[in-house]
Amino acid sequence: MGDCGNGYHGKHLKAAIDYIKNEEKTDGGRLVGGINCQPDFAYDKMKNTKVKFGKIDKRQAYHFIISFEEDNIDDDTAFKITERFAKEYIGDDYEVIFSVHNNTKHKHGHIIFNSVNIKNGKKYRYEKGDWAKYIQPLTNSLCKEYGLSTIDINYDTKEKDERYKEWNTYRDGKFVWKDMVIRDVDSCILQASTYDTFLEMLKEKGYKIKQGKYMAVLMPGMKKYIRLDKIGDEYTRENIIKRIINESIADYKSDKVNSEPKIIYCRFKRYRRAKLTGIQKKYFAKLYRTGKLKKRAYSQAWKYRGEIRKMHKLHEQFSLLSKYGITSITELTEARNVLDDRRKSINRKISAVRRAEKAAKNLFETVDVIKELAESENCYVRGDEFFKEEHEKYTQLISEISSQGYTVEEIINLKEYYKSQYVKLRNKLKDVRKELRIADNLIKEENEKPIRQVEDKKEERGIDNRDRQPKK
Structure with missing residues (x-):
């Protein structure tokens, strides 16, 4: 989780913490916990640690997500696994906030921990390959203990589990095809007037289409076809036809909210008045002696101070x-x-x-x-x-x-x-x-x-x- 600039270093960190604490996603806040901090004050605690050791910039924190199979785990078990992972992998050297989101088909745990060690001020260092060597094995171990499915990791061959590869790609910030396909399909649905027009528009974008029992598409650069119904229920053939009839671009125009402008950060530099050089001082002294430079007159208001007081008194x-x-x-x-x-x-x-x-x-x-x-x-x-x-x-x-x-x-x-x-x-x-x-x-x-x-x-x-x- 990176820095957000000089104006507000922890903006992304605070937004992430607020997101994983969302009461609508965590059973009213019940599925939220913390290590070395209370969840309600997690951001302030992390910020104070950064200020204490003078490390408020650059990487702010790390965010891990543990995803579970659909209908394969209850809320409390998911919360226990997430909590144990945080304690066993991170320990008590960092402030940690963790939660479980149960508002989607696949329950998943979120773990955010400070990048600065609370004991010695050193920053956590993630090395390439740590996920496969340490993090995923620990996750597999906890899942086995609770009788859940695991991800098979083979370090010597390229035949890694597809779910692990996709998640690892997402974690490293690389391109994910699924997001691009969703965007293109939604765009064609909004613009098409019929199902045939929708298919033609996809082909114009370079997609190859398979239409059997299920509809699958292949985008230029992809190695395998992706089934649209696997993305979500709204992408089945029947629902796509309904969306083409019912949806239009006008439905997606967001209302513009006029907000008052405000200054987030302002930087300015003070310039001191330059001092006179020796020759400048002699020049102005000569002007003053010759009468060409007049001395500024002093205020004479002090003479009338008594009269002003008397006037105020008479007025009262x-x-x-x-x-x-x-x-x-x-x-x-x-x-x-x-x-x-x-x-x-x-x-x-x-x-x-x-x-x-x-x-x-x-x-x-x-x-x-x-x-x-x-x-x-x-x-x-x-x-x-x-x-x-x-x-x-x-x-x-x-x-x-x-x-x-x-x-x-x-x-x-x-x-x-x-x-x-x-x-x-x-x-x-x-x-x-x-x-x-x-x-x-x-x-x-x-x-x-x-x-x-x-x-x-x-x-x-x-x-x-x-x-x-x-x-x-």
């Missing part, structure tokens, strides 16, 4: 007076007292919410523990006895909550309600405190106003007296 005071329609010092005092009573009322409500939260603290803590045990409970439900202790604790906590007349959802909603009420009250309290502070400042300024007026008059008299004195 005007907003308060306008909001409550205050026109006199008496009305301002009354408004201030109302704001103070409102502040005390909000504080009492906040205290009530806090007391309610404290009373329900044990319930909240119990729900938090239940959330932590949820993943373990899911694994136990799917048949993993390793989490039996967590299951018993999970059941006990659910019973405790039920005995008090609550459900997990009700407690979660209650906690969210208390949290939202506290935030709402705190925001109200913040606004009231601000208005209260503005009102106190206005009252203070109004009380100090007569004193300022007296001081201003004294200062004016002193200036007048100095002006009347004769100059020497």
Whole structure:
């Protein structure tokens, strides 16, 4: 299983793991297991091992498939054979996830294991011929033990079992004729209007056709004819005729789904501004001394900082007076007292919410523990006895909550309600405190106003007296 590039090295690995864990193919997830990792966290565990040893690129993992004869094995036996193969061949040096798919005519086991050793960080190395020398013999040995058919492997002659050769070809990524034949036959069915036209179109593609009891075709490059009915039930002569009548290209046009574009990976390079050379520095210094290069003026905003603060203060005071329609010092005092009573009322409500939260603290803590045990409970439900202790604790906590007349959802909603009420009250309290502070400042300024007026008059008299004195 190869690397997917710099943007997402483990894309193919994650997709493969998700595929073999598919609940529809594994009896609801029952036929899934793991070695050195839990199946639900297999990808993350493998990724962490790669990061730990600094080997996140190139080959990500290896994927083996064990296929069994049709109607020759039950699900549990297939799962045991797959598990034993993983333990005996791979051992405990790698993270392994394995499963059995029972949704097809031929049950088959999938085994995916990390390419990086969890103990020493070395990568698994597959040598040419290992499949025939070690892997297939082990598979045959396990199948014999359970009374199943095996594949005969002869290393000295070329007369190897045809199923083994085809599978070995597929595993090595070489061309498989069957896939090409299916593609061509489907294409001719869609385009043909009659069965005779279908045969003519196949011949135009270079196929040779045998029509006896069964229909067989030979494609250029193939050594043996392949029977179409062996590919699948939909390729018998009768079903091909039905498909020619019922199917058309329009039935296979996929709907285009417009998805929002997104950036997967972006690479950019930063360029530092080049430093001035010695002669450039002398040149700019001369321009500055001669006045041809002006120095950038500094901002003068600091001079008006005090005036800006004063403007904001006056705006807040005007907003308060306008909001409550205050026109006199008496009305301002009354408004201030109302704001103070409102502040005390909000504080009492906040205290009530806090007391309610404290009373329900044990319930909240119990729900938090239940959330932590949820993943373990899911694994136990799917048949993993390793989490039996967590299951018993999970059941006990659910019973405790039920005995008090609550459900997990009700407690979660209650906690969210208390949290939202506290935030709402705190925001109200913040606004009231601000208005209260503005009102106190206005009252203070109004009380100090007569004193300022007296001081201003004294200062004016002193200036007048100095002006009347004769100059020497």
